Amino acid sequence: MxxxxxxxxxxxxxxxxxxxxxxxxxxxxxxxxxxxxxxxxxxxxxxxKTSVICIKVSGQTVFVDVTMQPFSHEMTIGLRNHIGLKKDTPICHKTSVGEYFDSDGYLGQEEILAAFLKLVKRFEKEHDGKEAERKKDK
Structure with missing residues (x-):
């Protein structure tokens, strides 16, 4: 708009x-x-920020961030659920870009999906733990 x-x-x-x-x-x-x-x-x-997509995970809005430094092969994929006001630490996975390409240079979508799903499971596990702590404190 x-x-x-x-x-x-x-x-x-x-x-x-x-x-x-x-x-x-x-x-x-x-x-x-x-x-x-x-x-x-x-x-x-x-x-x-460096978000490429915004999705719903465990009922909350989550930004999927992808960062890569210039002239580097390392890429960081992260999930964050804050806008900048809450200081929750993002869940990150740092790896080489070469892990997602085969020997012919084609992108392996299965490898990216597997890494992303592991990241989502880690995020859900940590989020569920934080929710349990918040309920105990109340």
């Missing part, structure tokens, strides 16, 4: 307004465009 607002401001300023006559409205459209673009950027930096 924010991106649609950005595009609407830009299109309105480009195709509807005329420069000398609508100078003030063009300035408003430019300011609106940068405001909504800034909101999209903040959401990307603070919430989405």
């Amino acid at each position: 924010l991106c649609i607002a950005c595009c609407a401001f830009g299109c309105y300023a480009q195709f509807v307004l005329k420069f000398p006559k609508d100078r003030f409205l063009i300035g408003v459209c430019v300011a609106g465009y940068f405001f909504f673009t800034g909101l999209v950027t903040l959401i990307d930096m603070l919430v989405i």
Whole structure:
């Protein structure tokens, strides 16, 4: 919705307004465009981060993060259930990218799925343990 607002401001300023006559409205459209673009950027930096997909695990929203440093063969796949406010540590699996490709250079989807499912089981196990602790504390 924010991106649609950005595009609407830009299109309105480009195709509807005329420069000398609508100078003030063009300035408003430019300011609106940068405001909504800034909101999209903040959401990307603070919430989405390195997430490639958002799924439901054990009834809660979980971000699947994939990070890889430049010029490195190591990749980290992680699951996190926070937006940046709660400081739960993400469940991570660090491995070489070469484990997911066969000798011909094709991606092995089964290997990625197996690693992902192990990560989900670890996440569920740790989440269930934390829920039990929270219930005891109450």
